[in-house]
Amino acid sequence: MEIKKSVKKYWDERSRSYDCSPGHADMPEVWKSLLSRIFSRKGRILDVGTGTGFLAVLLSELGHEVVGIDISIGMLKKARSKSKDVHFKLGDAENLPFADESFDGVVCRHVLWTLPNPEKAVSEWYRVTKPDGKVVIIDSSYQKNTIDRVKSFVGKLGIAVIEKRNPWKTSYAKKLPMRNMSAEKCFSLLKECGFKDVRVHDISWIREIVLRRRSFFYRLAWSSKSYFVFEGLKEV
C-alpha cells in the first residue's frame, strides 16, 4: 500500500481513542500558557497535522485566527466537533494548499516522525510563513539504549491491555526517516530548511506531570523520552 494511504488509514483508526492517551489532550491550561508565550503577538496560525485539534482550539481561544490541516478525515471529524471558530481543512503537510507567506506562525506537535519527507514538509512550512514569523515544532526524542528499549517494551505491553489497542501497530512508521527523532535532528532540519535563528526549550516537565497522573506502564514506556519545543524564526 502506498505510504500516504497507510498513514491515513492508521490515523483514521487512531482518532477514536487518540484523546484518551496521555499527553494528547491533558492539561489545556498549561498548554495555553505555553502557547501564549510562544505566540505573543495575535496573528494567523497554521496547526499542521492538527489531529483532534487540541492546540488549534487553544490558539483560537487565545484570540488567533487558526487553520488546522490534517490528512485524516477521522481526526478532522473529532476536531470539528470541538470548535466552529477554527477552520479545519483536509490536506497534506508536505504539499500545503496555501499561498507563500500567508501565516504569521506554523505549529506542529508530535507530527514530524509521521512524515515520509520531513525536509519537504518543513520547507513548505517555511514557505507559508511570513518574514518575522516562526515555525514551532513540539516533539520528543525517540532515541533509546537497550535498557530503554526493554522498559518501553514492558510499558507498551501494559498499555496494550489498558487501552485495548496494539501500540506497535504503526508498521508504516518503520519506513520513516524521523522515526528515531532527536533534538539534534530537529535542529539540523530547521537549519537546512532556511531558518537562521533556531531556539530550543526543554518542556520535559509537562511530560513528568502527565505521567505522574498515569499508571506505572505509561511511566515505564515513556521514562526515557525528552520533550522539547523548537522555534525557527524566519528572517525579514
Ligand SMILES: C[S@@+](CC[C@H](N)C(=O)[O-])C[C@H]1O[C@@H](n2cnc3c(N)ncnc32)[C@H](O)[C@@H]1O
Ligand atoms: C501524533 S498525531 C498529532 C496530532 C496533534 N498535532 C496533537 O498534537 O495532538 C499526528 C497527526 O499528524 C497527521 N498527519 C500525518 N501525516 C500527515 C500529513 N502528511 N499531512 C497532514 N497531516 C498528517 C495525522 O493524521 C495525525 O492527526
